[in-house]
Amino acid sequence: MGWFSFIILGLIAGAIAKLILPGKQGGGWIATLILGLIGALIGGWLAGLIFNIGYDDFWSIQSWLIAIIGAIIVLLIWGFITRSRSRRS
Numbered sequence: 001m002g003w004f005s006f007i008i009l010g011l012i013a014g015a016i017a018k019l020i021l022p023g024k025q026g027g028g029w030i031a032t033l034i035l036g037l038i039g040a041l042i043g044g045w046l047a048g049l050i051f052n053i054g055y056d057d058f059w060s061i062q063s064w065l066i067a068i069i070g071a072i073i074v075l076l077i078w079g080f081i082t083r084s085r086s087r088r089s
Contacts, residue, residue: 043070
């Protein structure tokens with residue numbers, strides 16, 4: 001998969017992850033899309049490291065699941081970070 005298609009996959013995965021997660025996450029849509037891109041990158045890295053799988057093709061269900069799960073994980077971590085900051089203030 002090329003870089004451009006990977007970027008599109010990550011951005012869409014971030015939007016899907018925001019729709020899946022309940023409640024309000026810190027940051028707007030642009031932050032969520034960027035976090036989705038980071039999540040797709042981390043998800044692909046972890047999937048390759050742990051399960052020895054990776055991104056096959058843009059239309060592969062495996063690629064989409066890896067990207068969405070990675071985006072959900074990054075959004076959850078971001079939510080915990082922003083939530084703890086707002087409680088301290």
